[in-house]
Amino acid sequence: MKRIKVIGTMVTLVCLAAWVEQPVATPMQLQYPSYFGNRFDMPANNPLTEEGVFLGRHLFYEPRLSANGRISCASCHQQEKAFTDGLRFSLGVDGTSTPRNAMSLANLLWVRNFFWDGRTKGLEAQASIPLTDPHEMGQSPERSAQLLQRTKVYPPLFAKAFGTPVITGDLIVKAIAQFERTLISSNSKYDQYLRGEYQPGPSELNGIQLFFTNPNREKGIRGAACGHCHGGPKTFLELYHNNGLDSVPQDAGRAAITGQSFDAGRFRVATLRNIALTAPYMHDGRFDKLDAVIDHYNEHIHSSSTLSVFLQQGAEGMRGNQLGLSAAEKKDLLAFLQMLTDSTFISDQRFSDPFKNQSK
Amino acid sequence: MKTRLFFLLLSTCLLTKAAWTQNKDNPVALAINGEVKAPTKITAAEILGMKQTPAMLKDRDGKEHTYTGVPIQDLLNKAGVTTGKQLHGENLAKYLLVKCADGYEVVFSLAELDNEFTDRQVILAHQVDGGPLPSGKGPFRLVVPGEKRPARSCFQVVEMVVRFAKD
Numbered sequence: 228m229k230r231i232k233v234i235g236t237m238v239t240l241v242c243l244a245a246w247v248e249q250p251v252a253t254p255m256q257l258q259y260p261s262y263f264g265n266r267f268d269m270p271a272n273n274p275l276t277e278e279g280v281f282l283g284r285h286l287f288y289e290p291r292l293s294a295n296g297r298i299s300c301a302s303c304h305q306q307e308k309a310f311t312d313g314l315r316f317s318l319g320v321d322g323t324s325t326p327r328n329a330m331s332l333a334n335l336l337w338v339r340n341f342f343w344d345g346r347t348k349g350l351e352a353q354a355s356i357p358l359t360d361p362h363e364m365g366q367s368p369e370r371s372a373q374l375l376q377r378t379k380v381y382p383p384l385f386a387k388a389f390g391t392p393v394i395t396g397d398l399i400v401k402a403i404a405q406f407e408r409t410l411i412s413s414n415s416k417y418d419q420y421l422r423g424e425y426q427p428g429p430s431e432l433n434g435i436q437l438f439f440t441n442p443n444r445e446k447g448i449r450g451a452a453c454g455h456c457h458g459g460p461k462t463f464l465e466l467y468h469n470n471g472l473d474s475v476p477q478d479a480g481r482a483a484i485t486g487q488s489f490d491a492g493r494f495r496v497a498t499l500r501n502i503a504l505t506a507p508y509m510h511d512g513r514f515d516k517l518d519a520v521i522d523h524y525n526e527h528i529h530s531s532s533t534l535s536v537f538l539q540q541g542a543e544g545m546r547g548n549q550l551g552l553s554a555a556e557k558k559d560l561l562a563f564l565q566m567l568t569d570s571t572f573i574s575d576q577r578f579s580d581p582f583k584n585q586s587k
Numbered sequence: 588m589k590t591r592l593f594f595l596l597l598s599t600c601l602l603t604k605a606a607w608t609q610n611k612d613n614p615v616a617l618a619i620n621g622e623v624k625a626p627t628k629i630t631a632a633e634i635l636g637m638k639q640t641p642a643m644l645k646d647r648d649g650k651e652h653t654y655t656g657v658p659i660q661d662l663l664n665k666a667g668v669t670t671g672k673q674l675h676g677e678n679l680a681k682y683l684l685v686k687c688a689d690g691y692e693v694v695f696s697l698a699e700l701d702n703e704f705t706d707r708q709v710i711l712a713h714q715v716d717g718g719p720l721p722s723g724k725g726p727f728r729l730v731v732p733g734e735k736r737p738a739r740s741c742f743q744v745v746e747m748v749v750r751f752a753k754d
Contacts, residue, residue: 345690466690489722489743490688535689536723536742 252276252388257336260413262421262460267336273351273401275408278388281581283406285384286399288580292371293364294320300357300364300403301580303329307573309501310410315512319362326478328512331505333412333498333572339465343510345495346484350404355396368396375399412500412572420566421460427566434563437556451524451550451560455537462499462567468535469493471528472509480510491533501572503565517564521557525550616727617662617711621749622681624667631726635713637661642710642730644740654730656712659683659700659747668749671703680752685729688743693729695739697749707733711744 255275269275286292290299303317303325304310310332316324327343340346341353357363358371372394375381382392389398417435419425427435439459440450458464467481469492476492484490494510508514514523526549528538552560572578616631637657645651660670669678674697681697698704712730713720720728724742731739 464690468689485688487688487745489726493689495690532722534723536721539723 251390252278255280255409257409257411259336259411260418260421260460263334263337263413264461267339269408270349270351273404275405276388278384279402279405280409282381282384282388283402283404284578285380285581286403287406288582289375291374291378292358292366292399294361294366298364303357303363304332306575306578306580307504309333309412309504309569309573311505313506315507317363319360320365321362323362325362327510328507331498331501332407332410333500333569334461334463335410336408337461337463340495343494343497344481344484345465345467350407351400354400354403354407358396358400368399371399372396410572410578412569414571415500415567415569417460417563417566418569428562430559430562431566433556434559434561434566437552437560438563442550449556451552451556452537453524453560456496456535457499458496464496466496467493468496468537469531469533470524471530471534471538472511472513472523474529474531476531476533478510489533492531493533499564500567501569503568504573517561518557521552521560525552525557617744618746619662619666619668619749620746621684622668622751623749627666629662629665631713634662634711634727640708640710642708642712642732644730644732644737646737652715653717654710654712654728655714655717656710656727656730658702659709659711659729660702662711662747663697663700663749666749668697670697670701674698674701674703677751681749682752684748684750685739685741685744686746686748687741688745691741693739693741 253276255277257275273279287300287304290297290302292299298320303312305312312329315328316326317329318324330343335341335350340348341350347353347356355368359365359367376394381394385394385398385402386392388402391398416425416427416431420427420431420435437449437451437453438457439454440448441452441455442448442450456464456466456468456470467490469476469480473492479491481493481495482488482490502508503517506515506517508517508520514520524538528534528549530540615628616634617629619627619629634657638661639655640658642654642656643651644654663670663683669681679696679698683695683697683700685693685695695709700709702708709729709731711727713725713727715721719725727744728742729740729744731737734740
């Protein structure tokens with residue numbers, strides 16, 4: 228009899244606990260091509276969920292996270308420009324310019340160290356930097372949490388995503404990071420070609436060939452050796468190189484992080500996905516057009532003691548400091564870079580401003 | 588007398604400055620982390636003070652060069668990695684990830700680097716043909732003799748990480 232009572236109480240307690248507990252958020256699976264590989268880590272304390280991503284998307288477009296209430300992540304990372312802003316340097320809340328060019332946000336899942344100098348590990352840590360930087364959004368996480376807590380929309384969104392309506396700076400950053408992990412661009416013409424759904428023209432085909440091939444003069448092999456640093460189908464490798472922009476770098480780049488003189492003027496290789504949409508180019512936005520970028524690699528590499536060994540005099544295939552591409556080959560290379568534009572990515576509703584056509 | 592004192596002071600200042608700059612510019616040459624007895628940081632001076640071994644490598648220029656440096660196994664021993672007699676059982680599922688300043692990374696199984704398994708000596712080199720390494724490749728590079736492509740003989744090594752393969 229006593230046993231039944233105990234069991235009865237236990238059952239009641241368990242039921243009560245289950246009833247009181249918030250509904251668990253729905254795990255989310257990401258879709259991406261196998262040729263992107265699986266070399267990434269999802270932080271164990273921030274698993275991807277439908278509700279977390281949905282909340283993160285709102286926060287990405289939320290100007291209340293900035294000190295003047297007018298700037299959101301999306302001010303500098305606009306979807307139609309593959310999450311860049313078309314400016315050489317961006318304007319933050321205090322009206323000053325960022326020291327570097329806003330980076331495109333695509334396939335961040337495969338990036339481990341963020342920014343042009345790779346100074347920040349992990350997307351969660353990255354997100355808190357623009358939020359608090361006085362030249363970007365300039366507001367403390369505590370203040371942002373307070374402001375959102377007072378709204379009608381956010382407490383329930385946090386409850387659904389994280390099981391608690393109590394908003395904290397940590398949860399804000401986690402949700403934004405979740406949203407950013409879903410920004411996968413894998414439906415460009417080049418992807419369609421890799422899937423066998425698109426037949427490139429002769430110029431595009433030669434461009435692909437040039438991009439990924441290391442030249443060899445003796446064997447008569449033409450190539451631009453871009454893939455050496457920009458990688459395979461992801462067109463991204465997490466490498467730091469001085470690609471010859473200046474003989475005396477204006478910006479120390481990676482050296483400011485590592486303190487090593489051999490890192491002077493080294494910057495992280497940028498993704499070339501959607502590159503035709505993300506002008507101007509390089510960490511300081513010095514080139515307005517892709518033609519100028521190709522001319523740079525072909526004709527204007529500046530020597531210095533930290534210039535990448537792959538771009539130095541006498542490096543395999545280099546004619547002096549020049550690649551020696553013909554005008555036609557430059558056009559072909561450009562045709563390949565343009566193949567990397569993914570119109571699905573820039574129009575995908577899942578990545579768009581959730582506040583558009585909706586009164587706040 | 589006064590001038591002597593002045594010069595003495597000046598040279599002390601300069602010497603301190605030189606030592607400080609060197610310390611700042613080159614604090615740690617190599618870090619060894621992961622499955623080690625204790626995470627270890629090794630300075631350039633310490634590496635130069637270890638037993639030096641030559642190794643041959645055919646570079647991208649197609650010519651053989653003689654490199655000088657320290658066997659990787661000796662460096663791993665400094666960090667208490669399971670080498671030699673200890674390299675058996677589950678330790679054979681360990682690999683070494685070599686990281687370079689430019690972010691380039693290559694992997695070896697521990698057994699590939701161990702003199703109880705192979706006569707080939709992979710070294711961390713600081714000299715080629717008796718001279719310093721060219722800029723962009725030094726201060727320390729890996730030299731992996733006997734491979735058809737020199738792609739694992741990577742430049743500017745800054746860190747080595749020992750891990751278990753966990754699949």
